[in-house]
C-alpha cells in the first residue's frame with residue numbers, strides 16, 4: 001500500500017463563541033417562560049389530562065374537522081369558479097367575481113360569521129322564485145334553514161372562496177400562454193384545456209398557499225364559537241362557562257389545534273411534492 | 289384538387305399595427321412550403337392564422353377547402369363556435385419554436401393527451417400509438433421521461449410526435465429548430481425530412497436554408513407583411529428576382 005499524498009484534513013475548527021452565547025441566552029429565556037407558565041396553580045395538568053379525550057371535546061374536534069373540510073371543499077370549488085370568472089372575456093362575470101372578492105376580503109371574518117348567525121333578523125324567510133314570477137321553488141323561514149353548523153359553514157366557505165379565488169387566479173396566470181396555445185392547436189376546447197393542461201400546472205403554484213389556507217381555516221373555525229358553532233372552541237367554552245376551569249380547558253383546545261395543524265403540515269409537504277412532479281428535474285429546456 | 293392552404297388577400301392587424309398586408313398563396317396537398325423572411329415580417333402571424341390561433345382581419349383563408357374561423361352564408365360571414373374551431377384544429381398539427389410540451393405529463397402522456405381526451409380513443413390504444421410514434425422519432429426509450437429531463441432536440445421530436453398523434457392533414461412548423469443548440473438541429477430536421485418524404489403537407493417557417501433548398505417544393509419569401517417572391521427553391525434561393533430577397537439571402541447564407 002502506498003501512502004495517500006493528501007490524507008483527509010484534520011484542522012482545528014473555528015470556535016464560534018457568539019453561537020454558544022446566543023444559544024444559552026435563548027434557552028434560558030425559554031426555560032423561564034415555561035417555568036412561569038407551568039408554575040401557575042391554575043394550569044392543572046391533571047385536569048387537562050382528564051378532559052383531553054372527553055366525549056364533548058372529541059365531538060368538538062369532529063365538528064371542527066368537518067367545518068374545515070366542508071369550508072375548504074366549497075371554498076376551493078367556488079374559488080376556482082370565481083377565478084375563471086375573473087379571467088373570462090365576459091365583463092359582467094368579471095365584475096361580479098371581483099365585487100364578491102372585494103366584499104368578502106374587505107370585511108372581517110368574525111363580522112361575516114355573526115352576520116350569518118343572525119341572518120334571520122335581516123331576511124325572515126328565504127325564498128327562491130322563478131325569475132319575474134311569483135312561483136316559489138324554495139320558501140322556508142330563515143331560522144329553520146340556518147340550523148346547526150349551516151351558518152358557520154356558509155360564512156367560512158364564502159370567505160374562503162374569496163381568498164381561494166385570488167390564489168387560483170395567480171396560479172392560472174403563472175402558466176405560460178404557450179401551454180394553452182399548444183392545447184388549442186391539438187383541438188382541445190377551452191374547458192378541457194383549463195382542466196387538463198392549465199389547472200394541473202397551476203397547482204404547483206396554488207398548492208403551497210392553499211395548504212396554508214387549510215391550516216388557517218382549521219384555526220379560524222374557532223371564531224364560529226361566537227354563534228355557538230358546535231366546534232371544539234364552542235365545546236370547551238360551554239364547559240368552562242359552568243365549571244370555571246378556563247385555563248385547563250383552553251389548554252385542551254390548544255393541544256388539539258396544535259396536533260391537528262402538525263398533521264396537516266406533514267400532509268402539506270406530501271401534497272406539494274406530488275404537484276411538483278416532472279417540473280423539478282435539472283437541465284430542462286421548458287423554463288430556460 | 290383543392291389546395292390544402294389557400295390565402296387570398298389575407299390581412300391581420302394588431303391595433304394600429306398592420307402585420308399582414310394582403311397575403312396570397314397556395315399550398316397543394318403533399319407539398320412542403322418553406323416561409324422565409326426577416327424578423328417581424330409576419331411569418332408566425334400567418335402560420336397562426338392558418339389554425340385560427342389568430343383571426344384574420346380581412347381577406348379569405350381556406351384550409352382543405354374550408355374557410356378558416358368563419359362560415360359563409362350568402363354573402364355574410366358567421367363566426368364559428370369554440371367547439372367548431374377546435375374540431376377543425378384537430379386536422380392541423382402545429383410545432384412551436386419553444387416546444388410547448390406539457391411539463392406535468394411524460395413524453396407518452398403528452399402524445400396520448402389529445403387522442404384520449406379529444407378523439408375519445410381508449411388509453412390502451414392511444415398509448416400503443418404513442419409508443420409507435422416515439423419509435424418513429426427515435427425516442428422509444430424516453431416514453432416515461434418528463435419534458436424537463438429531455439434535451440431540446442428530444443423535446444421537439446416529442447412535440448412533433450404529439451402533433452402527429454392527431455393524424456393531421458397539415459403540419460405547421462414555426463422555427464422548430466431556432467431554440468436548439470446547433471448540434472441538436474440535425475435530429476429534428478431528419479424527422480421533418482422523413483415526414484415530407486411520406487407525403488405530409490407542411491408549412492415550415494425556418495432559417496435553415498439547407499433544409500429549404502433540399503426539402504421544400506416551394507419557398508415563399510415574406511417581408512413587411514407581404515409575399516415578395518415565391519417559387520421553387522432553385523428560383524427563390526438560386527436566382528432571386530427582388531432586391532429585398534437578395535439582401536436577405538446575403539445575410540443568412
Ligand SMILES: Nc1ncnc2c1ncn2[C@@H]1O[C@H](COP(=O)(O)OP(=O)(O)OP(=O)(O)O)[C@@H](O)[C@H]1O
Pocket residue numbers: 302305307325326327328329330331332333334
Ligand atoms: N399578439 C400580438 N400583439 C401585437 N403585436 C403582435 C402580436 N403578435 C405579433 N405582433 C407583431 O407583429 C409583427 C410580426 O410578428 P411575427 O411574429 O409574425 O413575425 P415573424 O416574421 O414571425 O418574426 P420572427 O422571425 O422574429 O419570429 C411583429 O412586429 C410583432 O411585434
Ligand SMILES: [Mg+2]
Pocket residue numbers: 331332333462463
Ligand atoms: Mg416568428
